[in-house]
Amino acid sequence: MGHYDLNRMGWQQFEHMLQALAKAELGNGVRPFGSGKDGQRDATFEGRVTFPVGSASSWNGYGVIQVKHHEKPTTATADWKWFIEEVRGEIRGWLGKKRLGKKTPKYLLFATNVALSGTEGSGGKDQFELLMSNSAAELGLDGWFVWDYAEIRTMLDKHTSIRQRYLELIVTGDFLVQLESLLPKRTALEADRLAGHAVAELITRQWVRTGDAGYSDTSKVRLADIAIDLPCVWRAGPANEAEGRRMAARVTLAIGNRALSSSGGSGPQGVVLIGGPGQGKSTIAQVIAHAYRVAFLRDTDITRYGANAKHAFDGLRDRLTTAGIPAPKRRRWPIVVELAKAGTSVARDEGAFSLLKYIADSILVEGNPTDPSALLEWMSSWPACLILDGLDEVPDAKVRSRLIDAISSFVSELSAQRADVLVVATTRPQGYRGEFGDALPCEQLELLEFTEGEALSYSEALTAVRTSEDPDLAAQVTERLITAVHERVTQRLMTTPLQVTIMTALAEEAVDLPSDRFELFDRYYKVVYERELAKSEAFAELKTLRQHIDHLHEQAGIKLQARTEQPGKSDAVLTKTEIGRILRRRLTMAGFDETESETIADKLLRLSTERVVMLVSRRPAKYEFEVRSLQEYMAARALTDGDDATVLGGLKTLIPSSHWRNTWLLAAGRLLKRREHLTDEVIQIVTEYDTTTAETPLTALGAGLAGELYLDNLGAEFPAVRRALLTSAMAQFAETAPELPRSLADLMDLALSQAERESAIALESLHELSRKNLSNLATKYLSEHSSGMSPAAKQARTTLTEGRKYIKPGGQTTRARAQILARHLARVAATVPEALVLVERLNEEAASTSSSSGATASVALLQAMDQPAARAGLASTISSMAHSQPDAAHYGTVLLRQHASRSLRGQGYAG
Known part of the structure; x- marks a missing residue:
């Protein structure tokens, strides 16, 4: 018994x-x-x-x-x-x-x-x-x-x-020793294998990815030393209103404490962690996975798996407690799926893609994959946490749609088996259209910037690890970072975990601290490079070839960034042969003869068997960047290397792409530092894009980029640049979206904290835009900020006393929006035949979509927009219904924006 x-x-x-x-x-x-x-x-x-x-x-x-x-x-x-x-x-x-x-x-x-x-x-x-x-x-x-x-x-x-x-x-007690008496034999055997897999993941995923090659494996930073919870805002409830500042892991684990099976609870539940570059979304997802691994293994005899397992388990358990991350009440078995790799498999598999089989094949125990049916039986017998990391790394719309369909099918399969599953997904905000909500019910957590206290707390943890044997250096680093976090020029560079990590490394070296994000990465690369030179005498002999190593990284960055945009290549790597080719071509162009080029390239390749500064080799003879932001930094360097016309043309081409957005921001930062004479032209490309280059200003692609550049602190030394960016960015408030995006809330917060001339631009823009449509975001913002004595409140009261009052869009479902848009577009189709197919697709979308209020378009609908005349007809329809049907008009605008960002923009850089 x-x-x-x-x-x-x-x-x-x-x-x-x-x-x-x-x-x-x-x-x-x-x-x-x-x-x-x-x-x-x-x-x-x-x-x-x-x-x-x-x-x-x-x-x-x-x-x-x-x-x-x-x-x-x-x-x-x-x-x-x-x-x-x-x-x-x-x-x-x-x-x-x-x-x-x-x-x-x-x-x-x-x-x-x-x-x-x-x-x-x-x-x-x-x-x-x-x-x-x-x-x-x-x-x-x-x-x-x-x-x-x-x-x-x-x-x-x-x-x-x-x-x-x-x-x-x-x-x-130790459930692993009881498995045979508690579960069917096959499930018990599978559970024992999967417990071993959890231990292996505990060991192999215990490191923090910093992209820093300057440290040996013995001194790499462990999550057990610095893991923290990250601040977020929880968008919950039917109105999707943001709750107060919360902590991401705490909220996620609390949701995971519920019964999530279809028989004893609400069924599988999703949590989507949304964060920008370097904001720590993948790391916090890993922390959540580790919290479940520790809970899953806590009553087992961990020593049976060896000293490394015991060390990793104890360290992570203690750190989670120190970080205030509560132990999960449910001992969920966690499994992590890197969606970039899954997306590659989706693209290569022309038949039906099974996420269950993909996961089973990826779980190798003693070289043998897991049986999918046995895995399903296990997940039906024991609660699980499925982590889907990096949807933003799957940019191709068709692959992305198939991947979401596979996730949805897997969730349905789990639900039918009455499995108790928590799904945790991560993505960048750029290009995310609520796709996970199409697969299962989801809560949305948006990661927030660090406060000054949080930034210093994290830097202190890093400093304690990296300067443990030098208390004087630790004190100096802490003092420099305290100064940095309070200075206006540098405080914007200490708002994410990656930024704080880099600033800490720079503070250790006593280099001048940067004032913008490009300089942040640039100085970090130089520090890491110097450490690489110092640790290898053989590499130090080749100091004179440093420019060629820089070129290798830049070409690797731009090629990988371009390739990962392509269908089926979301986890692209460079082969050793390709790296050799890049080096030999560069050395030949530099004037080395063929023999010298071969000799030097071979020597560099031998030295780079494990890594070349920021390139890592996780698989034999294949190279990639450990941190995606560092790949984008190197791509930005390559993008801005060329004659002025080529550089500006490349930047203009990439504006609509969310995949290239962070690269674009870094490239702009480099141009303002390295090619100041191009400043006016770069800003002009952005501020005039919507009226001179885009098919329609409705998409506000240039305005959106201007807002991101403004928030990125671009041109801090040039007030005219700041004002031009802000003026352009304010055009986004003309939209009739039912909710104010976080990016626009942040934009207003920053603008209103600036000098009077800058804040006046924001307020006057809102005032003028609110004249055009009582359902737009400008009127909404003023209506919600009309109390108090702040400048925003005073402007709001001036506006609202003119008889203007915000009329909120109807909060229609996607089905209703599509139906209304199709009905209005049908009138245009009488003179624009190309729009007829789009009308049909909109009606199909209305018939097939769920009753959710999301705005994710099907691939078929986006393909129907490939005809320029159809898009022009849609833009005309949207403009005509902006006042009478603001909700449906906004849906149409989102479709235009999705289509504009769908095209591959960087094919010419793939190599």
Whole structure:
């Protein structure tokens, strides 16, 4: 007979388990009740049931099952006395109902996690019998029974499927040594393999990716030393309104503490972590995975997996506690899927792509993949956490759509198996259109910038690790960073984990701290390069070839950035042969003869067997950047290397692409530093893009880029540049979106904190834009900021007293938006035949889409927009309905923007 812990599970899970056991014992006539007012009934039955087992007569009539879960048990005696008082209270309730003439049961069956002692006369069982016997006549009871801990334990041994469903909640001790007695043989064998996989992931994923080649493996930074929770805002509720500042891991783990199976809860649930470059979304997802690995393995004998496993486990467990990240109540088995790699598999597989099979194939234990059906059985027996990292690294719309379909199918498969699954996904905000919400219900957490205190706290943790043997240096680093976080020029460079990591490294070297993001990465690269030279005498001999190594990194960056944009290449790498080719071509162009080029290139290649400064080799003879932001930095260097016309033309081409956005921002930063004479032309490209280059200003692609450049602190030394960017960015407030995007809220916060001339631009722009449409974001912002004495409030009151009042768009579903847009576009199609296909696709979208309010377009709909005339007709339709149907007009604008960003923009750089 098994020993089960019935106290750890919450009352709701206990109630669900007892309802299932009641059905198994009494038959399908048992009718369970959900949460809420149940009239003293957790379940009922009517008619004849074979119960109690072994008694002379069976129950026949109306019966009620009442579940009593003691959440804080103390001593055996106190616990059964608590149960008796609970029963006494229920009896009083039934007596009251009987006096009022309400229906009362002939049979009462109680269930409790409390163990009722069998001491004759004074034990819990006899006291229950005495209480029920004394009340039976007055209540009109023909029978009663109690399932206490001992009875429930027997039933769990008997009903295997129910035991397996709640196994994680009730198993005690080292569950791995009990698997064969608790699970079917095949599932038990698979569970043992997957536990080993969790340990392997605990060890291999314990490092922080910094892209820093200047440290040896023995001094790399471990998550166990610096892991922290990250601030976020939780967009929750039907209006998708932002709640206050929260912590991402805490919120995610709290959601994961719920029952998420289709039988005992809401079904699989998703949490989407949205963060910009370097903001730590992949790292916090890994921290969440580690929290579940530690919880999953905490009752096992971790030493059986070796000293490295024990060291990693202890370090992560202690760090999670120090960081204030609570231990999960559910011991979910975690699995991480890197979506860039999955996207490559999707593109290569012309048939149906199975995420279940992909995951099973990726879990190698002793060189053997996992059986998909066995994996599904395991996930049906034990709760899981599925982490889907990096949707933004799958830019191709068709591949992305197929990947989301595969995720949706997998979630449906898990739900059908009544699996309890938490899905955690990560993405950058650029280009994200709520796709995960098409696959399953999702909560959205948007990562926030560090406060000054959070930035310093994180830097102190880093400094403690990297300068542990030099307290004087640690003090100097801390002092420099305290100064940096308070200075206006540098404080914007300490708002993300990656930025703080780099600033800490720069502070260690006592170099001048940068004033913009490009200089931040540029100085970091130089510091890392110097460390690489210092640690290798052989490499130091080739100092004179430094420009060629720089060129290698730049070409690697631009080629990988371009390739990862292409379908099926979202996890692109450079082969050793390609690196050799880049080096030989460069050396030949520099004037080395063929023999010299071959010799030097071969020597550099030999030195780079493991890594070349920022390039790492995770697979034999294949190279990539460990940190995506560093790849984008190198791509920015390559993008800005050429004659002026070529550079400016390349920048203009890339404006619509969300995939190239961070590269664009870094490239602009470099041009303002290295080619100041191009400043006016770069700003002109951005500020005039919507009116001179874009098909329609409705997409506001240039305005969006201007806003990001403004927030990126571009041109801090040039007030005219700042004002031009802000003026252009404010055009985004003309949109009729139902909610203010976080980027625009941040834009206003920054603009209003600047000098009067700059803040006046923002306020006057809002005032003028609000004249054009009472449902646009300008009017919304002014309406929501009309109280107080701030400049925004004063401007708002001036605007609103002119008779303008915000009229919120109707909050229509995607189905309704598509229908309305199709109806209006059909009128244009009479003169623009190319728009007819688009009308058909919009109607199909309306018929097939869910009732959600998301705006993710199907591939077929986007393909219907490939005809320029169709897009022109759509733009004309949107303009004509902006006042009468602002919600549908905004949906159409989003479609135009999605289509504009869909084309591959960097093919010429792929090489």
